[in-house]
Amino acid sequence: MAKILQLNIDEIRSCLVDTQKNFSKINATLSVQRKPPSDEVINNLIAGYSKINEHLLNGTDLFKMGNSELILELNHIVLYYHSDISVEEDKSQFKATKKHFYDTKNAGIGQLMEWLAFNKNTNIWKKTAGIFTHILSQPQLFLEGNHRTGSLIMSYLLMKEGLSPFVLSYENARHFFEPAELTKKRHKKTLIDEFIHLPKETRKFAKLLKSEDTKKFLLNK
Template sequence: MPTSRLDLAAIERSLRAVQRDFDRINASLDTPRDPFDDEVLERMLAGYRFVDQLQAWNVDLLERGSSEQLLQLNCLILCENPGPALEECSPQFRLTMQRFYDDSSQGGVRALMNYLADHRHPTVWRRAAGVYIQMLSEPQLFFEGNHRTGALLTSHILVRQGRPPFVLSPENAKAYFDPSSLIKGYRKGTFKAMREMPRLRNRIADLLEATAVQAYLIPPHRALSA
């Protein structure tokens, strides 16, 4: 069955606009971010290319058997030229793999799958937001790169359902970064998290839906002729 694909050129234009305006964006944030330099930009573009390839392969990262490809997504945004062995991605990636596969951890991949099994979200926007929060709250899914990998996984979830990917822009950057910084401060299972997470999930879901740009998505009939 034909599937929608990403318009990678349109995505790159938006990310480069963020890079050009990042000093202003960063000054407006409640918690300033690291520089959006060329290395970060190129690795995010590599991540979007991988998300697009997953569409071509009809791979769902949240299905059983796809955990290694989910790790690969994180590896792509951390390493310029990740080798065939994931543990060679970065000096810290072995720690990421240990955390990822730790079944006793509230932040491992099993906990993520359990979250999805326990939560039947009414819309794809709520589902994507819920997965993002599950990744980013403590303990986090990956040792590093959770914000960027989370944005890419969110995009993957949306595109699988025919929705545009989430792409950072000068217009949506503050609305994305500020709640993301809040989410990092919550620990799964605590009273504070259980009280605040539904509000943050709705906030992220509303952001994803309100800032969806159809131009980032190539519909199936155009993708076939491209």
């Protein structure tokens, strides 16, 4: 079993702030312009990375039967952990996302679990990238925040195998957003997308993840 790794939250925050500051340069490289992450988005992401730390310390398996609401919780954290919305709106948003998350007509968490079971012997890079493309492609797993939640889930899976997390940076942003833009237009229930286009984007993400083995984001390298 791989040793339990812990995140260097300060380094992750520094990287995300640097990404925020350089986002105009990042947008200049993208085919589709994106909104730069706000301070709230960064703070929510940091809360999400901290939650991953907690799960790793506790030995929690996010994909164990009965733990799916922990995955749903990660999405809620990246969207609303540091938010000024009312309690009523918070509950309403969570209820709507939960309904979508478990809806089999929307593919939902059930189909993701089936994909993971089918790919249990796939190498960690391709498996992690495949989960991300599954989350991001249509119908998306969450109503909002699929990129951010997907990044956290990828980080969790990589760290369970003793590898570094994925953190969006100025250097990797283009290689992350460009295939992501194509992926979110694909439909996991369409044969040509399922067997041709999504595997192609998965290979791109797997290559990115493998090249991003950045030890500075870990406390116990």
